[in-house]
Amino acid sequence: MGWIWLLTIVGLFGTLAYNRARLNVWTLACVVFLILMTRLSDLSVWGIAIAWIFLLGIFIPLHVTSLRYKFFSKPVLNFYRKVMPTMSRTERDALAAGTVGWEGELFRGNPRWSHLLSLPKPELSEEEQAFIQGPVEELCGMIDDWDITHNRADLPPEMWAFLKEQGFFALIITKEYGGKEFSAYAHSQILTKVYSKSGSVASTIAVPNSLGPAELLMHYGTAEQKNYYLPRLARGEEIPCFALTGPEAGSDAGAMRDKGVVCWGEMDGKKTLGIRLNFNKRYITLAPIASVIGLAFKLYDPEHLLGDKKDLGITCALIPRMTPGVTAGRRHFPLNIVFQNGPVQGKDVFIPVDWIIGGAKMAGHGWRMLMECLAAGRAISLPASALGGAKQVTYTTGAYARIRRQFNVPIGRFEGIEEALARIAGYTYIMDAVRSFTAAIIDSGEKPAIASAITKYHVTEMGRMVGNDAMDIHGGKAICLGPKNYLGRACESAPIAITVEGANILTRCLIIFGQGAMRCHPYVFSEFEAAQNQNETESLIAFDDALIGHMSFTMSNLVRSLVLGLTSGRVVIVPQGKTKRYFQQATRFSAAFALVADISLLVLGGTLKRKEAISARLGDILSYLYLLSAILKHYHNQGKNGDDLPLVRWAGLTCLYEIQQRFDELLKNFPNRWVAVFLRILIFPLGRHFAKPSDKIGHKVAQLILNQTPSRYRLTEGAFVSAVPGNMPALLEDALLKTITAEPIEKRLRAAVNEGLLRNGTIEEQAKQAFIKQLISQDQLDIILQAEEARQKVIAVDDFATEDLMHGARQNKISYGSKNIEKNV
Numbered sequence: 064m065g066w067i068w069l070l071t072i073v074g075l076f077g078t079l080a081y082n083r084a085r086l087n088v089w090t091l092a093c094v095v096f097l098i099l100m101t102r103l104s105d106l107s108v109w110g111i112a113i114a115w116i117f118l119l120g121i122f123i124p125l126h127v128t129s130l131r132y133k134f135f136s137k138p139v140l141n142f143y144r145k146v147m148p149t150m151s152r153t154e155r156d157a158l159a160a161g162t163v164g165w166e167g168e169l170f171r172g173n174p175r176w177s178h179l180l181s182l183p184k185p186e187l188s189e190e191e192q193a194f195i196q197g198p199v200e201e202l203c204g205m206i207d208d209w210d211i212t213h214n215r216a217d218l219p220p221e222m223w224a225f226l227k228e229q230g231f232f233a234l235i236i237t238k239e240y241g242g243k244e245f246s247a248y249a250h251s252q253i254l255t256k257v258y259s260k261s262g263s264v265a266s267t268i269a270v271p272n273s274l275g276p277a278e279l280l281m282h283y284g285t286a287e288q289k290n291y292y293l294p295r296l297a298r299g300e301e302i303p304c305f306a307l308t309g310p311e312a313g314s315d316a317g318a319m320r321d322k323g324v325v326c327w328g329e330m331d332g333k334k335t336l337g338i339r340l341n342f343n344k345r346y347i348t349l350a351p352i353a354s355v356i357g358l359a360f361k362l363y364d365p366e367h368l369l370g371d372k373k374d375l376g377i378t379c380a381l382i383p384r385m386t387p388g389v390t391a392g393r394r395h396f397p398l399n400i401v402f403q404n405g406p407v408q409g410k411d412v413f414i415p416v417d418w419i420i421g422g423a424k425m426a427g428h429g430w431r432m433l434m435e436c437l438a439a440g441r442a443i444s445l446p447a448s449a450l451g452g453a454k455q456v457t458y459t460t461g462a463y464a465r466i467r468r469q470f471n472v473p474i475g476r477f478e479g480i481e482e483a484l485a486r487i488a489g490y491t492y493i494m495d496a497v498r499s500f501t502a503a504i505i506d507s508g509e510k511p512a513i514a515s516a517i518t519k520y521h522v523t524e525m526g527r528m529v530g531n532d533a534m535d536i537h538g539g540k541a542i543c544l545g546p547k548n549y550l551g552r553a554c555e556s557a558p559i560a561i562t563v564e565g566a567n568i569l570t571r572c573l574i575i576f577g578q579g580a581m582r583c584h585p586y587v588f589s590e591f592e593a594a595q596n597q598n599e600t601e602s603l604i605a606f607d608d609a610l611i612g613h614m615s616f617t618m619s620n621l622v623r624s625l626v627l628g629l630t631s632g633r634v635v636i637v638p639q640g641k642t643k644r645y646f647q648q649a650t651r652f653s654a655a656f657a658l659v660a661d662i663s664l665l666v667l668g669g670t671l672k673r674k675e676a677i678s679a680r681l682g683d684i685l686s687y688l689y690l691l692s693a694i695l696k697h698y699h700n701q702g703k704n705g706d707d708l709p710l711v712r713w714a715g716l717t718c719l720y721e722i723q724q725r726f727d728e729l730l731k732n733f734p735n736r737w738v739a740v741f742l743r744i745l746i747f748p749l750g751r752h753f754a755k756p757s758d759k760i761g762h763k764v765a766q767l768i769l770n771q772t773p774s775r776y777r778l779t780e781g782a783f784v785s786a787v788p789g790n791m792p793a794l795l796e797d798a799l800l801k802t803i804t805a806e807p808i809e810k811r812l813r814a815a816v817n818e819g820l821l822r823n824g825t826i827e828e829q830a831k832q833a834f835i836k837q838l839i840s841q842d843q844l845d846i847i848l849q850a851e852e853a854r855q856k857v858i859a860v861d862d863f864a865t866e867d868l869m870h871g872a873r874q875n876k877i878s879y880g881s882k883n884i885e886k887n888v
């Protein structure tokens with residue numbers, strides 16, 4: 064009988080925890096339980112008394128705040144302060160920047176899927192569509208990427224003029240100042256299309272529209288600065304760059320040695336309060352041709368000319384290129400992508416304090432300004448660069464694998480190639496889903512710092528994987544550079560997107576979970592802030608409040624992890640349909656993630672910051688949950704097309720498998736072994752049973768891009784594939800269509816060869832013989848010949864005279880062999 068009551072209380076507590084009941088509900092349920100047990104059970108008086116003392120001993124102190132503060136919250140607060148990680152000012156600013164979106168739901172362990180599906184879809188206005196179909200198409204049609212990257216090392220002058228005239232540098236500037244004021248999604252779509260044609264041109268457009276003078280001015284500029292610069296930037300009369308990175312300050316931008324000292328000086332013959340600057344920056348995009356330089360530097364005010372503080376901190380200012388002391392013009396050469404990028408230096412440059420973005424009052428606020436802008440911007444330019452490449456790769460590689468034959472078989476039929484094709488299509492689907500999802504969130508008014516970091520990291524990493532697979536599938540065709548090579552340059556330059564706007568290893572190890580835990584967790588930031596409060600009473604009250612909520616949250620996640628692990632999430636109510644199980648599994652892993660995140664914070668405390676491998680894996684789990692959410696949302700947004708289900712399954716299973724593997728790696732490496740064993744039982748009570756997508760699913764996915772299916776075109780929508788002269792994707796599509804049409808005739812020809820009716824030979828020879836022997840018609844012969852012609856165009860590669868490849872030699876007129884090479888034309 065005693066066992067029944069024990070099981071009842073365990074069940075009762077489990078149900079309350081699972082449903083995240085409030086303390087009052089717990090107490091009421093407990094009292095009702097005790098009364099029922101006293102009246103109905105045949106336990107001894109002692110047994111009943113112990114139960115009353117035990118349960119009330121827990122609940123009464125929880126209700127009596129003075130007792131709770133003294134014996135519980137205060138000691139925990141003291142302990143917390145000891146283990147609390149220290150935080151630099153730059154870290155604080157980064158944490159304060161931006162808002163929390165869907166990733167917050169995932170941290171809570173119980174995502175509201177109906178809320179996800181009700182979030183706005185990404186949409187383009189008529190004006191945005193017209194811009195993409197008009198100037199963007201026209202621009203892509205003008206681009207000869209080989210000429211740009213190989214011959215000119217720059218965009219042609221008419222393209223620069225076109226970009227300025229059409230407002231390509233004003234995508235984010237508001238209409239009030241002559242800009243386009245496009246949405247984040249439109250911005251992303253524009254860059255995706257241009258990147259699918261040329262990284263050099265797209266990067267040139269991306270920079271003035273991303274973190275830089277225009278964005279900083281719009282958010283923080285004084286009216287005077289806005290009125291002067293924004294219309295000029297919108298018209299392309301000013302070319303901006305933004306200089307943060309230096310030789311000693313890359314990922315750790317706060318370590319910059321660039322220094323400004325507030326002092327009196329002379330400007331236009333007048334005594335002026337200003338800043339004397341010395342700086343040395345590198346890797347700065349557009350710096351070689353910029354007319355105005357956005358500069359981040361550390362500002363000092365030793366003579367207190369601006370106020371009390373001596374060390375004001377990172378500050379951003381706008382400096383015209385021609386200011387005395389500024390040197391720019393030389394170029395770096397980033398992986399054969401020739402957008403303008405180079406160093407910029409300044410020696411004893413004097414600028415008025417009015418040139419600080421936002422004026423003197425914004426001195427020292429530079430890091431916060433940059434972090435706030437990056438909170439949204441990270442999700443746009445670099446994800447668009449990777450996605451543009453991936454869409455083009457999917458379009459061309461799917462076709463190429465059908466067109467290219469080896470061993471008399473289209474290479475796309477080999478299982479090894481199918482596996483790589485499935486990865487290309489599957490990752491492209493995920494990339495498209497996640498950047499659309501995040502862009503739509505930004506357009507709804509959020510600045511989701513963690514979601515942007517997740518989007519930037521995963522979309523660029525997947526872009527690199529897609530590129531590698533495409534290179535392998537194309538073999539030598541992608542290796543030999545030249546106008547006919549549509550992959551080499553893009554794949555070569557993949558590390559650029561990995562490195563800029565937060566290098567990926569750092570983003571994974573420090574930002575996604577490290578900042579995510581602080582920003583998105585429902586209680587951690589409140590506890591942190593409470594512990595920092597100097598007023599002891601206020602600190603204790605706030606800390607206690609967060610702590611009680613946190614305890615109930617952890618208990619709930621503990622129970623939910625076990626229950627959802629045992630039931631494989633089947634008890635969760637989610638949107639019905641073909642994707643139902645993915646929603647359920649995502650909820651299961653979200654609960655497990657919330658639990659492990661809490662336990663990791665508890666066990667590792669401040670050391671979690673140094674335990675990067677643990678933090679990185681927690682970040683991966685959060686990321687894959689976010690990606691899975693984006694995939695489900697994307698599928699719903701696109702009208703739940705049944706054709707796309709193999710893609711959704713491939714993508715969904717990949718995310719679930721990755722989540723499982725990261726949990727496993729995390730638990731294997733968790734510093735406290737007992738805790739790791741306990742967590743493993745809760746998370747995987749029935750073991751690990753997620754596998755990578757099966758070969759069968761992979762085959763279905765590969766077929767979607769090897770054929771002219773609606774999914775192939777949905778997946779690659781937004782890439783530049785128009786049939787303009789020299790556009791290789793269009794030639795591939797033409798060859799694909801002709802190859803598919805010719806295939807049944809080729810099958811008949813092969814059968815005729817096997818039956819001895821035709822001699823073996825090339826497909827053209829067989830077709831000509833077959834026509835003569837009246838085995839096929841004139842139309843059928845034409846189909847074969849046209850397909851062959853189209854195929855040959857596509858598989859051809861370029862070759863060059865040595866002199867054509869000797870750029871350095873041509874520029875410097877040095878001699879090669881017996882020839883004197885003349886200056887480049």
Ligand SMILES: Cc1cc2nc3c(=O)[nH]c(=O)nc-3n(C[C@H](O)[C@H](O)[C@H](O)COP(=O)(O)OP(=O)(O)OC[C@H]3O[C@@H](n4cnc5c(N)ncnc54)[C@H](O)[C@@H]3O)c2cc1C
Nearest residue numbers: 305306307308313314346347348397563564566568569572
């Ligand atoms: C083509 C190009 C264009 C650029 N454009 C601009 C621009 O316009 N303006 C501008 O200001 N900057 C620009 N940058 C600079 C860019 O933002 C930096 O390259 C980037 O911040 C990384 O700095 P770094 O290259 O010095 O690498 P490092 O900081 O030296 O990093 C090297 C490696 O160490 C890793 N790492 C560093 N710290 C940690 C850590 N704590 N934990 C784990 N891993 C870590 C990084 O992830 C990276 O993998 C550009 C760079 C390039 C290459």
